[in-house]
Amino acid sequence: MRFYPESAPVQLEFDKVKALLVELTQTAYGRDKADQLRIHTKKDFIENELRQSYQYLQLLAAGQTFQHGTAFNLHKEIKLLSIPGAVLTGEIFLLFKNLVENIDGIFRWFDDERRDRFSSLYTALSKTYVEKSIPDSIQKVIGDDARVLDNASDDLARIRLQLFKKRNEQRRSFERILGKLQKSGYIADIEESFLNGRRVLAIYAEHKRIVKGILHGESESRRTSFIEPEETIDINNEIYSLENDERDEEYRILKHLTQQLSVHSPLLKQYIEILGEFDFIRAKAKLAQMMDAHLPHVTEQAEVKLIKATHPLLLLYNKKSGKKVVPLDIALNERQRILVISGPNAGGKTVCLKTTGLLQLMVQSGLLVPAHPESTFGIFKQLMIHIGDTQSIEFELSTYSAHLKNMKFFMEEANGRTLFFIDELGSGSDPSLGGAFAEVFLEQLLKRHTFGIVTTHYLNLKVMASKTPGIVNGAMAFDEKHLLPEYKLNIGKPGSSYTFSIAERIGLSPQLIQRAKSLVDEHHFTLDKLLNKTEQELRKLETKEKELQKLIKENETQKKKLNEELNREKHQQQVELLKQQNKISEDKLVYLKDMERKLKQIVFDWKRMNGEEDKRELIKNLQALLFNQKEKQVKEKVKKKIDSNYITLAKKPVIGDFVLMKQNNKIAQLTEIRGKKAVVALGAMPLQVNYDDLVAVKKKLVEDDPKTIVK
Numbered sequence: 001m002r003f004y005p006e007s008a009p010v011q012l013e014f015d016k017v018k019a020l021l022v023e024l025t026q027t028a029y030g031r032d033k034a035d036q037l038r039i040h041t042k043k044d045f046i047e048n049e050l051r052q053s054y055q056y057l058q059l060l061a062a063g064q065t066f067q068h069g070t071a072f073n074l075h076k077e078i079k080l081l082s083i084p085g086a087v088l089t090g091e092i093f094l095l096f097k098n099l100v101e102n103i104d105g106i107f108r109w110f111d112d113e114r115r116d117r118f119s120s121l122y123t124a125l126s127k128t129y130v131e132k133s134i135p136d137s138i139q140k141v142i143g144d145d146a147r148v149l150d151n152a153s154d155d156l157a158r159i160r161l162q163l164f165k166k167r168n169e170q171r172r173s174f175e176r177i178l179g180k181l182q183k184s185g186y187i188a189d190i191e192e193s194f195l196n197g198r199r200v201l202a203i204y205a206e207h208k209r210i211v212k213g214i215l216h217g218e219s220e221s222r223r224t225s226f227i228e229p230e231e232t233i234d235i236n237n238e239i240y241s242l243e244n245d246e247r248d249e250e251y252r253i254l255k256h257l258t259q260q261l262s263v264h265s266p267l268l269k270q271y272i273e274i275l276g277e278f279d280f281i282r283a284k285a286k287l288a289q290m291m292d293a294h295l296p297h298v299t300e301q302a303e304v305k306l307i308k309a310t311h312p313l314l315l316l317y318n319k320k321s322g323k324k325v326v327p328l329d330i331a332l333n334e335r336q337r338i339l340v341i342s343g344p345n346a347g348g349k350t351v352c353l354k355t356t357g358l359l360q361l362m363v364q365s366g367l368l369v370p371a372h373p374e375s376t377f378g379i380f381k382q383l384m385i386h387i388g389d390t391q392s393i394e395f396e397l398s399t400y401s402a403h404l405k406n407m408k409f410f411m412e413e414a415n416g417r418t419l420f421f422i423d424e425l426g427s428g429s430d431p432s433l434g435g436a437f438a439e440v441f442l443e444q445l446l447k448r449h450t451f452g453i454v455t456t457h458y459l460n461l462k463v464m465a466s467k468t469p470g471i472v473n474g475a476m477a478f479d480e481k482h483l484l485p486e487y488k489l490n491i492g493k494p495g496s497s498y499t500f501s502i503a504e505r506i507g508l509s510p511q512l513i514q515r516a517k518s519l520v521d522e523h524h525f526t527l528d529k530l531l532n533k534t535e536q537e538l539r540k541l542e543t544k545e546k547e548l549q550k551l552i553k554e555n556e557t558q559k560k561k562l563n564e565e566l567n568r569e570k571h572q573q574q575v576e577l578l579k580q581q582n583k584i585s586e587d588k589l590v591y592l593k594d595m596e597r598k599l600k601q602i603v604f605d606w607k608r609m610n611g612e613e614d615k616r617e618l619i620k621n622l623q624a625l626l627f628n629q630k631e632k633q634v635k636e637k638v639k640k641k642i643d644s645n646y647i648t649l650a651k652k653p654v655i656g657d658f659v660l661m662k663q664n665n666k667i668a669q670l671t672e673i674r675g676k677k678a679v680v681a682l683g684a685m686p687l688q689v690n691y692d693d694l695v696a697v698k699k700k701l702v703e704d705d706p707k708t709i710v711k
Contacts, residue, residue, distance in 0.1 A: 001039040001364060001383060004409060008385040009039075012357045016313055017367070020290075024283035028073040029276020034283060039364045041381050043300050049366025051120035054295040056285035057368065059118075065282070066109040074099070074272055082265040087255045090146035096261070096268060097138045103271050104130045106278070124277050128270050134261060141257050148250045156249045163242045170235045174199060177229045186211060188224045198236050200226040284367055291315060293368035296375040302417055302451055303378040304332040304356060309371035311355040312362070326487040328355055332451045336472040338442060339453045340465040342494050343476030348487040349455040350387070352476075353421045356453055357385065360419060380451070382418040384410055404437075411444045420445065420452035425461065435460045446470050462494035576685045642667065642697075649696040653678075659694040670694065 003009060021034040040046050059065045074095060080086045107130055115122050141152045150157050178201065181187050188202040200216050208215065208225040214233065216226045228236065261268075287293070291312045308327035315325050330352065332339060341349045359369045363377040386406045410420060425438045435458040442464065445452065454461070465471040473494040477486035642665060646658070653659045657670050659680060668680035668687070678691040 001041055001361075001381060004382070004384045004406075004413070008357075008383055009361060011385055011387050012354055012361060013313055014358060014361045017287075017358070017362060020316075021283055021287050021367075024286045025279055026283075027276045027279040029273055030279035030283060033276065033280045037365050039361055040366070041364065041379055043298060043379055046364055046366060046379070047298050048120050048123065050295055050298065050363070050368065052124070052281050053284040053288060053366060053368050055118045055121045056281050057288050057293075060285050060289060066106055075269070078265050078269050078272070081258060081262050081268070084259075085255075086258055087251060088258050090142045090148060090254070093138045093142045093254075093257065093261075094144075094146050097135045097142075099268065099271050099275070100131065100134045102275060103128070104132070106274075121281070124274055124281070128267070128274060131264055131267055134264055134268075137257065137260055141253060148253050152253045153249060156246065156253065159242055159246050159249060163239065163246065166235060166239050166242060170199065170232055170239060173232050173235065174229070177201070177231060181211065198228050198240075199232065200228045203227050288368040291368075291370045293370045294373045294375075295368055296363060296371060296373060296377055298363065299376055299378050301378050302380055302419075303334075303376060304330065304360065304419070304451065305376040306330040306356060306359065307372035307375045309355060309359060309369070309375060311351055311358065312370050313358075314351065314355075315370055328352055328489055329491070330356055330453075330474075330489065331491070332453075336470065337449065337451050338446060338465075338471045339474050339491070340442075340461055340471060340494075341453060341455045341474040341476065341489065342457065342462055348476050348489070350423055351487070352474075352489055353387070353423060353453045353455060357383065357419070357421050380417055380419040382414070384414065384418060384420040384452075385422075386410075387421065387423040407437075407441050410450075411441065411448070414445060414448045414450040416449040418448075418450045418452075420450055422452065422454045425454045425456050425458070439464050442468075442471065466494065573685060577687075580682075580685060645700055646697040647700050649698060651696055653691075653694050653696040657696045658698060660697050661689060662693045662695065663689070667697065 009015060018034060018037050021037065022031055025031045025034050040049075056065070074092070077088060077092050077095075080088060103125075107125060110118070110122050110125065141149060143149050148156065150160050178187065181201065181203070186203050186207040188204050198216060201211065201213075203211050203225050205218065205223050205225050208227060211227050212230040213227040214230075216228060218225050292315070293312070306328055308329065310325045310327055318325050326348075330339065341352055343349055359371060360377060360380065360383070362369050364379065369375070369377075384406075386403065410422075414420060425441065438456065438458055438461055442454070442461065446468070456462070462473060465473040472491060475490045475493055477488040477490055642660065646660065646667065648660070649657075653670050655670055655673060659668055659670050660666075661668060661680070666682060668682040670678060671681050671686065672679035673691060674688075676691055677688055678694060679686050679688050680694070681687075
């Protein structure tokens with residue numbers, strides 16, 4: 001991305017975000033990449049960087065991060081590895097072994113399912129492979145203590161075995177001599193030591209000529225002499241020679257291993273870069289955690305759509321102090337390319353401008369941003385900024401001259417892929433003349449199809465924004481009652497500077513305020529007053545809207561509770577209906593079982609009978625059974641019971657009447673008529689039946705005649 005001026009990222013505090021990112025890295029590669037964080041213009045690259053950060057953020061949230069270890073800075077050692085004749089130490093080879101094992105562990109973590117789920121993270125591994133011969137070769141030669149193993153070669157094994165034997169022989173001889181001299185009282189308190197790689201006795205100086213051997217030195221006080229006993233000189237010489245042979249053989253083995261692994265130096269370098277890349281991605285995810293950041297949409301088109309966005313540095317600062325940050329909503333698109341923000345000083349205009357610019361830089365550098373996931377960021381190739389006093393002593397430019405110089409560059413170089421930010425457009429000159437130039441600047445920038453945000457106090461720019469397609473007004477909310485900014489941006493209307501209101505609130509003399517008002521153009525004062533009143537009315541409407549939304553929410557809650565209660569009641573009714581149906585089914589089952597038993601008895605009796613008379617009697621019983629004689633008797637019994645308690649009415653049933661249901665001889669109450677259907681209440685259970693199957697009845701009084709039909 002191209003910047004104007006070159007210090008634009010610094011003015012937007014992008015360097016502070018990078019500094020936070022650097023602190024979160026753990027490797028030299030990750031630190032370098034964070035410190036040199038680039039701002040890209042290729043959509044595919046940006047999206048991949050953002051998805052990598054987001055996928056690692058998901059791992060952090062779930063506590064499922066893979067262990068990629070610490071990539072030590074081994075670049076110098078890898079260079080040595082590829083130089084002919086170089087020899088690396090066992091410690092370095094162990095670091096190489098751990099490096100390969102870390103890469104292998106990451107590959108194993110990315111199984112088939114995780115490769116699909118975290119596909120962007122896996123791209124960091126897509127161009128490499130695990131060379132298992134590297135750790136295998138090292139493991140055969142170097143032990144966990146970084147020493148060359150005994151079995152690394154036959155010669156080394158033989159030398160170390162001889163050393164072991166000679167050292168044991170030396171120890172036995174030395175201890176025998178030490179014990180003999182101790183009895184003689186020649187040995188000093190420290191008894192023995194090592195000088196020049198030789199094991200020596202500590203002898204009192206007055207006895208040094210009595211003990212035969214080589215004098216290697218004396219203590220500072222000259223009270224103790226260090227003598228190598230004559231009996232161990234030959235053994236020590238042999239040990240010394242074997243130790244030299246051991247070092248030579250170890251050197252030869254390490255040199256051979258260095259040559260063997262030199263062909264893999266490019267691969268080892270790639271491994272370090274991969275671990276550094278994962279460290280860099282992890283740092284970006286940790287930064288996103290700190291900032292409550294999310295993954296936004298990225299589009300190829302030039303546009304900005306911020307939803308509930310916050311300035312990341314302000315957010316972190318306010319977190320520490322326990323303050324809240326007011327989120328920001330801004331949209332720059334084809335219909336509204338330029339946003340003109342007005343309002344009182346210290347109301348948050350510059351914060352809005354810087355928030356938009358900083359978040360755009362963060363997204364195009366692959367960093368997640370503290371904004372709603374539905375936010376959208378287009379790709380811009382130029383970013384131009386004019387914030388603060390740009391007076392130049394070097395070029396003898398005044399503030400306004402520098403302002404004009406910047407505007408000239410903007411108008412000449414800006415295009416449809418340019419995002420610009422201008423704080424206090426037109427300031428530094430006569431208000432009427434500066435305002436006129438400011439209008440011209442906006443016209444030219446609009447003609448060049450640029451996108452940007454402008455802050456101003458100029459009334460003519462507010463009027464221009466309200467009537468020019470492509471330019472939109474924005475106002476910073478202000479609590480006039482308490483004289484406090486609300487840091488909330490309202491799009492679609494200009495804001496008042498609250499000049500006289502602030503003067504009144506701080507206690508300025510009313511006479512001075514009135515005098516200032518008299519000097520202001522009448523139309524200008526009236527318009528500013530209207531803006532002031534409009535903003536306050538809007539705040540009242542917003543308050544009422546919040547109250548209305550609260551009532552709507554409460555109503556929805558009550559509606560939900562009522563529906564739940566109705567559903568419970570409906571469920572209970574269905575349960576009761578099922579109970580009645582089950583009871584009827586149980587009665588039928590009992591009847592069928594009884595019928596089966598009787599039929600089996602009849603068949604059994606038929607087989608046993610011989611006489612015609614007995615068979616006729618049996619057939620009669622069978623007919624009675626098959627033609628539901630008993631069921632008819634039961635129904636008649638039920639009907640008789642109903643007739644004894646109810647009187648049949650010679651009329652069509654109406655709602656509220658007790659009715660007799662012909663199908664089951666049950667008494668119910670008619671509650672609803674639906675054409676040819678009717679709903680009756682049988683106890684607490686509603687039933688739907690045919691209306692024609694109902695007969696109107698009423699309870700019989702004592703004096704009523706059971707056979708009387710009331711007309």
